[in-house]
Amino acid sequence: AESSIPEPQRAAWKKNTPQEFQTKDEFLSEAVRHIETTLARSLFNCDESAAYGGTALAFRDRLVMEWNKTQQNQTTADQKRVYYLSLEFLMGRALDNAMLNTNMKGPAKDGMGELGFRMEDLISQERDAALGNGGLGRLAACFLDSMATMNYPAWGYALRYKYGIFKQEIHDGYQVEVPDYWLDFNPWEFARHDVTVNIQFYGGVRTYQDDNGKTHSSWEGGEIVEAVAFDVPIPGYGTATTNNMRMWSSKAHSGEFDFQKFNSGDYEGSVADTQRAETVSAVLYPNDNLDRGKELRLKQQYFWCAASLHDIVRRFKKTRKPWKEFSNNVAIQLNDTHPTLAIPELQRILIDIEGLEWSEAWEIVQNTFGYTNHTVMQEALEKWSVPLIQHLLPRHLQIIYDINLNFLQYVEKKFPKDRDMLRRVSIIEESEPKRVRMAFLAVIGSHKVNGVAELHSDLIKTTIFKDFVQIYGPDKFTNVTNGITPRRWLHQANPRLSELIASKLGGHEFLKDLTLLNKLENHVDDKAFRKEFQEIKYANKVRLAKHIKNTTGVSVNPAALFDIQVKRIHEYKRQQLNIFGVIHRYLAIKAMNAEERKKLAPRVSIFGGKAAPGYWMAKTVIHLICKVGDVVNNDPDVGDLLKVIFLEDYNVSKAEIITPASDISEHISTAGTEASGTSNMKFVLNGGLIIGTCDGANIEITREIGDSNIFLFGNLAEDVEELRHNHLYGKYELDDGLRKVFDAIQAGRFGDANQFSALVNGIVDHGDYYLVSDDFNSYCKTHDLIDESYKNQEEWLTKCITSVARMGFFSSDRCIDEYAEMIWNVEPVKPKAEQVNGG
Ligand code: BZD
Numbered sequence: 001a002e003s004s005i006p007e008p009q010r011a012a013w014k015k016n017t018p019q020e021f022q023t024k025d026e027f028l029s030e031a032v033r034h035i036e037t038t039l040a041r042s043l044f045n046c047d048e049s050a051a052y053g054g055t056a057l058a059f060r061d062r063l064v065m066e067w068n069k070t071q072q073n074q075t076t077a078d079q080k081r082v083y084y085l086s087l088e089f090l091m092g093r094a095l096d097n098a099m100l101n102t103n104m105k106g107p108a109k110d111g112m113g114e115l116g117f118r119m120e121d122l123i124s125q126e127r128d129a130a131l132g133n134g135g136l137g138r139l140a141a142c143f144l145d146s147m148a149t150m151n152y153p154a155w156g157y158a159l160r161y162k163y164g165i166f167k168q169e170i171h172d173g174y175q176v177e178v179p180d181y182w183l184d185f186n187p188w189e190f191a192r193h194d195v196t197v198n199i200q201f202y203g204g205v206r207t208y209q210d211d212n213g214k215t216h217s218s219w220e221g222g223e224i225v226e227a228v229a230f231d232v233p234i235p236g237y238g239t240a241t242t243n244n245m246r247m248w249s250s251k252a253h254s255g256e257f258d259f260q261k262f263n264s265g266d267y268e269g270s271v272a273d274t275q276r277a278e279t280v281s282a283v284l285y286p287n288d289n290l291d292r293g294k295e296l297r298l299k300q301q302y303f304w305c306a307a308s309l310h311d312i313v314r315r316f317k318k319t320r321k322p323w324k325e326f327s328n329n330v331a332i333q334l335n336d337t338h339p340t341l342a343i344p345e346l347q348r349i350l351i352d353i354e355g356l357e358w359s360e361a362w363e364i365v366q367n368t369f370g371y372t373n374h375t376v377m378q379e380a381l382e383k384w385s386v387p388l389i390q391h392l393l394p395r396h397l398q399i400i401y402d403i404n405l406n407f408l409q410y411v412e413k414k415f416p417k418d419r420d421m422l423r424r425v426s427i428i429e430e431s432e433p434k435r436v437r438m439a440f441l442a443v444i445g446s447h448k449v450n451g452v453a454e455l456h457s458d459l460i461k462t463t464i465f466k467d468f469v470q471i472y473g474p475d476k477f478t479n480v481t482n483g484i485t486p487r488r489w490l491h492q493a494n495p496r497l498s499e500l501i502a503s504k505l506g507g508h509e510f511l512k513d514l515t516l517l518n519k520l521e522n523h524v525d526d527k528a529f530r531k532e533f534q535e536i537k538y539a540n541k542v543r544l545a546k547h548i549k550n551t552t553g554v555s556v557n558p559a560a561l562f563d564i565q566v567k568r569i570h571e572y573k574r575q576q577l578n579i580f581g582v583i584h585r586y587l588a589i590k591a592m593n594a595e596e597r598k599k600l601a602p603r604v605s606i607f608g609g610k611a612a613p614g615y616w617m618a619k620t621v622i623h624l625i626c627k628v629g630d631v632v633n634n635d636p637d638v639g640d641l642l643k644v645i646f647l648e649d650y651n652v653s654k655a656e657i658i659t660p661a662s663d664i665s666e667h668i669s670t671a672g673t674e675a676s677g678t679s680n681m682k683f684v685l686n687g688g689l690i691i692g693t694c695d696g697a698n699i700e701i702t703r704e705i706g707d708s709n710i711f712l713f714g715n716l717a718e719d720v721e722e723l724r725h726n727h728l729y730g731k732y733e734l735d736d737g738l739r740k741v742f743d744a745i746q747a748g749r750f751g752d753a754n755q756f757s758a759l760v761n762g763i764v765d766h767g768d769y770y771l772v773s774d775d776f777n778s779y780c781k782t783h784d785l786i787d788e789s790y791k792n793q794e795e796w797l798t799k800c801i802t803s804v805a806r807m808g809f810f811s812s813d814r815c816i817d818e819y820a821e822m823i824w825n826v827e828p829v830k831p832k833a834e835q836v837n838g839g
Pocket of ligand 1: 133134135136137139287288289290374375380452482674675676677678696
């Protein structure tokens with residue numbers, strides 16, 4: 001505590017605490033100092049990148065001071081902390097977020113203006129921190145923002161990939177992957193070379209008896225890789241709380257390389273070892289919703305779990321509390337099954353190292369962990385091969401087997417003689433080779449399991465975890481519907497809309513309590529407000545049109561209806577349904593006379609998203625979109641009536657430009673496959689409408705905004721199984737409209753038809769697993785309805801405004817409060833009065 005430090009030291013420290021800035025000049029003196037000294041640039045060679053650097057460093061100083069105080073304050077408060085373990089954090093850029101959350105963008109903007117720079121240009125100098133694939137990683141980032149904003153004592157634990165998700169380039173209509181080396185200038189991280197953990201791999205287990213005849217196990221031998229901590233400050237909005245995200249980076253154990261090998265003449269061997277160690281945190285696996293079972297991925301998972309747990313346990317031991325207090329001090333949330341090895345690892349620490357009894361340790365483990373599931377799709381469920389775990393983590397495999405044994409004995413008692421139940425719920429799948437079902441291990445090792453939207457949370461209880469509901473009762477399973485941070489996804493991405501709302505609601509409180517948006521409904525008939533709302537949408541579309549022109553060369557009309565689908569390319573998300581619908585529309589336009597064409601609302605169909613490098617079908621979909629674009633965009637018959645755009649390299653910072661510019665966005669997964677979706681929430685919050693299936697959070701969005709404000713179509717989740725069955729037994733007919741689309745593709749109207757045969761055959765001959773044909777007619781009709789609605793601009797605008805007003809539920813602040821209360825049992829820690837209150 002502070003009182004233990006002698007007064008003169010305290011005074012000296014206080015006197016020399018770095019200056020905070022409130023004004024333009026105070027900001028400039030900090031920024032310019034950094035440009036001159038930290039970056040070694042002068043007035044004569046200060047370009048945009050240096051100006052960005054100076055601004056970032058000036059703000060970083062601010063964050064660091066609050067960060068230090070927050071950590072000190074949270075330690076003294078001695079309350080339960082939350083640790084959010086996620087293999088992905090899709091943070092995007094940090095500068096604008098830092099300026100807005102500290103409420104000091106104004107002085108910075110004015111200051112940099114004086115140096116001759118526009119703040120938007122500086123902001124776009126920053127590279128995205130793209131340590132994630134899609135929704136799962138972005139959810140983790142939104143949660144960090146919410147936890148800091150609401151003063152929860154929380155840390156994120158991450159892996160510091162040297163290469164984030166690849167950069168996507170489109171060459172001649174094909175995706176090309178380029179490595180994303182993002183670390184050459186990253187002012188937001190602090191290397192903690194003094195915070196390291198040695199992580200063990202391979203080796204074997206030695207069993208021995210102590211003097212009392214008790215048996216012990218010890219994991220010995222193998223190789224060591226060192227984990228080094230890198231910390232990133234996470235500022236809350238309008239609060240001094242600044243939390244920590246700790247990223248682990250791998251390096252060779254004994255310094256640069258193995259000096260023993262070096263000294264014995266094996267120089268190359270020592271270099272190879274070094275590189276092998278660094279490989280562990282080298283690259284983010286670019287698959288979303290697919291498990292490929294690669295050894296290096298398992299190494300990453302263990303490396304990061306073990307380092308994080310070691311850190312958490314070390315922090316707990318400093319409190320000198322007894323072990324039974326552990327879960328009153330620590331809540332660990334598992335973001336999907338990727339961190340599930342943390343469960344046997346904590347059990348190992350407690351029994352092998354700390355000497356607790358099995359059952360005492362196991363109770364601590366179960367009380368500590370919560371597990372969030374993000375998918376029910378079989379191909380995405382992690383199952384690690386037993387021989388692989390045996391080889392890499394021999395002691396953990398034993399512990400997993402012991403967990404399973406205890407669990408199966410418990411089940412056997414509850415359901416005597418149900419052999420099939422035991423086979424079904426066993427952590428070990430009796431395949432060749434045997435495999436460890438990580439989701440089952442996560443359920444068994446946690447006290448709560450949650451899905452991410454109501455439908456999804458119901459589905460996990462009736463499908464993949466059905467037996468576990470019988471075993472543990474329904475209370476172990478719960479729902480926390482996803483949300484998004486309104487700071488980044490409204491205030492930062494759409495500043496004009498944020499200001500307009502603030503002007504109507506009398507301030508920015510809605511950014512901290514999004515339910516206040518409901519007051520906007522009182523203004524839905526206010527002429528001036530409506531006009532301004534509409535103008536903002538138009539301006540956002542102009543901005544996106546410029547980006548489209550700059551990156552693709554295609555001119556699009558900002559007055560056209562912007563129809564957007566941006567997300568990872570996946571068959572279950574059905575970008576193929578969208579592009580087939582676009583072709584259908586194109587064929588219809590071609591068949592129209594001039595009179596009919598005049599009546600049609602002009603459209604721009606915009607796609608964006610990455611395909612996993614090995615996902616051939618997804619790459620084919622990108623190719624088709626590009627080829628359709630080439631034909632449609634150059635067809636003089638069509639003109640402005642239809643444009644088809646594929647935006648390269650969709651990522652968080654591009655989403656900030658794209659999201660505010662939509663009229664309609666597409667969330668059209670096969671019912672029952674999209675766990676929640678979060679971009680659906682972002683689009684509606686930014687005054688766009690959506691077309692969607694009855695899937696994931698679309699259902700709850702409909703409940704909140706009203707079914708007249710959303711365009712729903714397609715079959716329901718409950719009917720999917722039967723429809724799939726019908727396809728397999730030939731009890732269906734290909735939709736007529738879709739047949740015409742396929743005819744056009746097969747006639748070569750979009751280039752070599754062979755290129756697209758797998759896409760067509762998957763539907764015609766191979767069971768149409770994602771039910772594109774079944775939903776096609778209803779999809780196209782719903783788009784016709786959209787055309788009709790868009791013609792009545794006043795009614796459309798009313799729908800948009802009403803929807804924004806009703807989106808309060810989807811703030812990630814609400815999610816975090818639900819997790820805190822139902823799963824973590826943690827309370828906020830108020831920042832100390834002496835901390836500066838941003839916002
Ligand atoms: O998680 C997504 C779901 O598909 C969305 O429906 C949901 O909204 C979000 C947040 O809950 N899942 C992913 O993004 N999953 C992955 O990216 C992923 C990555 C690696 C391995 C498995 C899945």
